[in-house]
Amino acid sequence: AxxxxxxxxxxxxxxxxxxxxxxxxxxxxxxxxxxxxxxxxxxxxxxxxxxxxxxxxxxxxxxxxxxxxxxxxxxxxxxxxxxxxxxxxxxxxxxxxxxxxxxxxxxxxxxxxxxxxxxxxxxxxxxxxxxxxxxxxLPRDSNVKGPGQVQNDINSSNTSSPGFSTFPLSVYLNNNRQQGSRVTLGNLLTLPVG
Structure with a gap:
């Protein structure tokens, strides 16, 4: 006990x-x-x-x-x-x-x-x-992005990055930041998919 x-x-x-x-x-x-x-x-x-x-x-x-x-x-x-x-x-x-x-x-x-x-x-x-x-x-040679890298991709709104060109959040953030809006992001959740 x-x-x-x-x-x-x-x-x-x-x-x-x-x-x-x-x-x-x-x-x-x-x-x-x-x-x-x-x-x-x-x-x-x-x-x-x-x-x-x-x-x-x-x-x-x-x-x-x-x-x-x-x-x-x-x-x-x-x-x-x-x-x-x-x-x-x-x-x-x-x-x-x-x-x-x-x-x-x-x-x-x-x-x-x-x-x-x-x-x-x-x-x-x-x-x-x-x-x-x-x-x-995951295998040692895995290239699945970690939370920090995904957050960096979202923050930079890198719409030329593969998979992000049609990512609605990235487009939304990029448009709103260009118009001078302040965007506050919440928690980033990691989900096992696939």
């Missing part, structure tokens, strides 16, 4: 309930903790490899991308809650997700992690898949 949790239960009796005591209505509001996934992704960025030489050399290390929506480039991109279907799943599920990029300067995607974030709605019992981690690994 968790010693910190035991201490909280002693210090503040009645504030922490056992899973078996949680009603179905309350259970349906529980979500996988973002802070837990932040720690897990930092550990996974180094320890996702299965070969000892790769672990020792660090050549296959990953990193969490910087948040392209922030001016401060030292801020990591936060995990985002999305409803999506990962390979091996029969149906879409409410998940907490995060992308990975290779360590170094390459601005490409190297992995995508999703954890089932829905605790369910059954009293006293978490859903069977709650907390299940699913990892998509």
């Amino acid at each position: 968790d010693p910190i949790l035991k201490t909280w239960m002693k210090a503040y009796p009645g504030t922490v309930s056992k899973t078996s005591e949680i009603s179905g209505d309350l259970m349906s509001h529980l979500r996988y903790p973002e802070d837990l996934l932040k720690i897990q992704r930092l550990v996974l960025s180094r320890y996702h490899v299965t070969r000892a030489d790769a672990l020792f050399s660090g050549n296959d290390n990953w990193r969490v991308p910087n948040d392209p929506a922030q001016e401060d480039r030292s801020v990591f991109q936060p995990p985002y809650y999305l409803t999506l279907k990962m390979p091996g799943q029969e149906a879409p599920s409410f998940s907490l997700t995060t992308p990975f990029m290779p360590s170094g300067d390459r601005q490409v995607l190297s992995g995508f992690l999703a954890v089932d974030a829905d605790a369910g709605s059954q009293a006293g019992t978490k859903a069977d898949t709650y907390g299940t981690l699913r990892l998509l690994e």
